[in-house]
Amino acid sequence: MTDGLYGQSEFDALLTEENVFDGVFECLRRIWGTEDALGERKLGGSEYRTRLLERELAKLYPPLYDELAEQMGDHPITSLEDGCGVIMDALSLREGFRLEQELANEHGWDVSLTWAPIERLPSETQFICREWFDAQSPSVVNRDDYRYIGDLDVPQLPGTSPEYVWTRHPDKRLEAALEGNYSTEEVEDIYEDAKGLLEDIVHESVHTEFFVTSDHGYVNHLGTSPYTLSDELEESLKGKFSSRFTEVSNSQAFQLLEHANIIQRVGDHYVVRGHHKWTKRGATKKIMHGGFSLPECMTPVLRINTNATGDN
Incomplete structure (x- = not known):
């Protein structure tokens, strides 16, 4: 994993906590627990490290999203x-x-x-x-x-x-x-x-x-991102999603995106996983929710x- 996303205590938490997300919580604390993490000078870097952390965790631990979905409910x-x-x-x-x-x-x-x-x-x-x-x-x-x-x-x-x-x-x-x-x-x-x-x-x-x-x-899509998309996948996202979720329908584009682990089906909706984004002409909203x-x-x-x- 990329240097700086965790220290020894966060690494130990990822390995030893009964719930892997308790370890993720400590990794996020390392990024956002500093006084200036939300400040204008640091915000882009804090968001980049958050995106990088999630991308690397999903690679190292494939059940990440399925386990998070299983824990939802009974807040x-x-x-x-x-x-x-x-x-x-x-x-x-x-x-x-x-x-x-x-x-x-x-x-x-x-x-x-x-x-x-x-x-x-x-x-x-x-x-x-x-x-x-x-x-x-x-x-x-x-x-x-x-x-x-x-x-x-x-x-x-x-x-x-x-x-x-x-x-x-x-x-x-x-x-x-x-x-x-x-x-x-x-x-x-x-x-x-x-x-x-x-x-x-x-x-x-x-x-x-x-x-x-x-x-x-x-x-928050501010700044650079380690998430990348091929032209074909970006066109599919742009064509099917106006936000980070949409209703399910039969489409080869959805099948392509799901096979690439860009989206996930949840009930009657498809949701965008991770921090994938797509570009559109003109101003694009950077702060969004509705996804996974x-x-x-x-x-x-x-x-x-x-x-x-x-x-x-």
Whole structure:
């Protein structure tokens, strides 16, 4: 494997952890656990190393994607018994590693970070919201123990135990960020606003224990990539996919892409594996989800207890 993607402790975790993805989690921590990993100067390099890690892991461990798919379902947010469950749309492990450090250091809270696989594929909000709240969209969930936050202002929270909060951030801004070459918004700025929103939720809630997670992560195609496609495969992707997933239909192009391990069939959908991308004329969205990759499908699970300082 390429030098720098892991150290001895991460290598040991990959070899010895009962769940290989616990080792992957430590490798991702090595990439994203530094303070400036989301910064403008380092972001492209951090994303490149993430893509390289996933490509090499898939080569060395062929069951990688099948095992990740088998672990999906029964996300721990669905078994929350008390406290406040916060679902931050598209919050990824990138932000999770930084939140773990900063929330503990700045507030004195007891904060821990683990991970959980997404509920299901495609890794899109509409499908996961259906599974969790039986609704087509987080904004239309109608329950007394639930609040939806579409902007950065926190409304009165339910006060139930458990209570659930679904925020449109950071995805609301990520969807517009890095849109072709036209956006000037930095991912780190988006992170800071999402962090501030989470802090406000903690302070507004009656609870002292918080379970913070996401419905899915995202891929960021910023910068160079070790993933390559032949002209034929790129044309097939471009012709069949407008996003990172599409409905199944009979087509030789799908068979070609599936045979090349570029896509995978999941139920009634094909999803793009890894960080494969295709070029189109004009501006191309760089931040996407809906496919089958490690940063999309391994969601952060932050547990926060504010009783350490009695802030709440």
